[in-house]
Amino acid sequence: MIEIIDTTSDARARMANLRCRGHTIGFVPTMGALHDGHLSLIERADRDNDRVVVSIFVNPTQYDDPEDLDSYPRSLAADTNRAAAAGADFIFQPAFNDLYHDDYRFRITETGFSRELEGAHRQGHFDGVLTVVLKLLNIVGADRAYFGDKDWQQQKLVRDMTKAFFHRTEIIGCPIVRETDGLAMSSRNVHLTAADRARAPELHRILSGGGPIEAMRRQLAEVGFTVDYVERLDDRIVGAVRLGKVRLIDNVES
Amino acid sequence: MIEIIDTTSDARARMANLRCRGHTIGFVPTMGALHDGHLSLIERADRDNDRVVVSIFVNPTQYDDPEDLDSYPRSLAADTNRAAAAGADFIFQPAFNDLYHDDYRFRITETGFSRELEGAHRQGHFDGVLTVVLKLLNIVGADRAYFGDKDWQQQKLVRDMTKAFFHRTEIIGCPIVRETDGLAMSSRNVHLTAADRARAPELHRILSGGGPIEAMRRQLAEVGFTVDYVERLDDRIVGAVRLGKVRLIDNVES
Numbered sequence: 281m282i283e284i285i286d287t288t289s290d291a292r293a294r295m296a297n298l299r300c301r302g303h304t305i306g307f308v309p310t311m312g313a314l315h316d317g318h319l320s321l322i323e324r325a326d327r328d329n330d331r332v333v334v335s336i337f338v339n340p341t342q343y344d345d346p347e348d349l350d351s352y353p354r355s356l357a358a359d360t361n362r363a364a365a366a367g368a369d370f371i372f373q374p375a376f377n378d379l380y381h382d383d384y385r386f387r388i389t390e391t392g393f394s395r396e397l398e399g400a401h402r403q404g405h406f407d408g409v410l411t412v413v414l415k416l417l418n419i420v421g422a423d424r425a426y427f428g429d430k431d432w433q434q435q436k437l438v439r440d441m442t443k444a445f446f447h448r449t450e451i452i453g454c455p456i457v458r459e460t461d462g463l464a465m466s467s468r469n470v471h472l473t474a475a476d477r478a479r480a481p482e483l484h485r486i487l488s489g490g491g492p493i494e495a496m497r498r499q500l501a502e503v504g505f506t507v508d509y510v511e512r513l514d515d516r517i518v519g520a521v522r523l524g525k526v527r528l529i530d531n532v533e534s
Numbered sequence: 535m536i537e538i539i540d541t542t543s544d545a546r547a548r549m550a551n552l553r554c555r556g557h558t559i560g561f562v563p564t565m566g567a568l569h570d571g572h573l574s575l576i577e578r579a580d581r582d583n584d585r586v587v588v589s590i591f592v593n594p595t596q597y598d599d600p601e602d603l604d605s606y607p608r609s610l611a612a613d614t615n616r617a618a619a620a621g622a623d624f625i626f627q628p629a630f631n632d633l634y635h636d637d638y639r640f641r642i643t644e645t646g647f648s649r650e651l652e653g654a655h656r657q658g659h660f661d662g663v664l665t666v667v668l669k670l671l672n673i674v675g676a677d678r679a680y681f682g683d684k685d686w687q688q689q690k691l692v693r694d695m696t697k698a699f700f701h702r703t704e705i706i707g708c709p710i711v712r713e714t715d716g717l718a719m720s721s722r723n724v725h726l727t728a729a730d731r732a733r734a735p736e737l738h739r740i741l742s743g744g745g746p747i748e749a750m751r752r753q754l755a756e757v758g759f760t761v762d763y764v765e766r767l768d769d770r771i772v773g774a775v776r777l778g779k780v781r782l783i784d785n786v787e788s
Binding site for chain 1: 542546635636638639640641642643644645646647664668669672673675694695697698699700701702
């Protein structure tokens with residue numbers, strides 16, 4: 281039976297109790313609107329750990345665009361059922377004033393890589409992401425936390441942050457889950473018009489197609505995307521594009 | 535028998551082992567040059583906890599003045615003996631490249647109170663303080679950490695930070711230890727010339743004298759201090775002055 285935890289104090293007490301009894305804890309932070317990508321993280325966490333906590337919190341501090349924040353899909357009842365079916369034991373859904381009782385006075389900043397790629401296109405985005413993740417990691421005190429490969433830069437920054445601060449939680453990356461036509465699953469895909477939804481899989485197809493980065497940018501523009509960036513990063517090619525008001529990101533092994 | 539720990543990985547392993555065996559851990563972060571003020575923190579930590587860790591690390595990221603950093607007194611052998619006599623079980627003295635393997639890419643910033651008082655006079659000071667403290671708190675995983683009341687603003691910011699990030703360590707404040715003439719103990723006092731050392735206790739005497747803040751500022755200037763600030767903060771009057779190249783801070787209940 282899945283349990284809902286609404287407050288940070290309750291979450292800390294419950295998790296401390298689990299740790300005392302020797303249970304390992306897997307943690308999957310989400311903003312809700314759970315799709316099969318999230319469920320794959322929960323399933324993996326369930327295989328690796330005794331107990332699984334899924335947080336649902338739409339984090340305002342990582343949004344520079346109020347419209348994007350307001351339109352982010354919310355669906356708690358469906359999310360709870362899906363998370364439970366995938367193996368979650370707890371849903372943690374804190375209120376903003378509880379999680380940010382300091383009113384975001386204290387924050388994590390990263391002075392290099394967070395300013396590139398996504399960070400260059402979304403002012404303050406990674407400060408908000410890193411700050412909320414560190415709060416949540418401390419509250420849950422998990423052994424392992426699971427992040428999708430889709431947000432490749434985010435995953436890398438979160439992992440580096442936990443190492444820089446010598447945090448106990450291990451960051452585990454999990455493969456991108458795609459629709460049958462190749463589109464990476466994302467809560468934002470529901471906002472695509474029918475025409476844009478039909479075009480969206482071209483992002484993955486073109487990134488996977490090989491050849492020079494510059495040619496990929498050109499092909500994406502030809503298909504109708506506004507290209508924010510396409511870059512090589514580690515062993516990946518990462519890209520971000522816009523279709524109307526919807527922003528899509530993806531990456532593939534290069 | 536006191537033990538010296540030189541690396542972050544060794545410290546984490548040793549402390550995790552202590553916690554597993556049910557020992558409580560008290561932590562006293564220092565920059566070395568231990569005086570009776572530090573020793574009072576160690577003694578208090580020894581009364582409250584099963585094991586006591588003292589870190590010695592002169593933290594470059596909190597210095598905007600390279601000369602202040604270079605001249606900070608260093609005395610490891612004497613420090614170790616004093617800490618042991620006061621009840622410390624471990625000295626933790628990490629190297630910069632170990633503690634800052636991220637090269638200070640990741641940092642804690644505070645957007646309000648840290649910019650006032652000390653923060654207004656020492657650029658980036660509290661970013662460096664908060665960042666190193668969070669690293670050390672995570673490495674040691676103490677139940678309680680001890681900070682002197684002398685650095686009143688620092689103690690308040692560190693406590694607020696641990697609450698903002700839901701950190702497990704409780705921050706304990708301890709009273710200022712003074713020389714018999716009233717001068718607050720500080721590692722920097724050794725740099726005072728004989729004449730300035732004779733004048734230095736006037737800071738405490740004037741802050742304790744009551745009356746309006748503006749009158750205190752005037753009296754301090756008359757005695758020969760360069761006044762950085764005197765302000766009311768919580769139930770305290772806090773002040774910072776300079777005598778030649780030496781900066782003194784102090785505070786008293788108001």
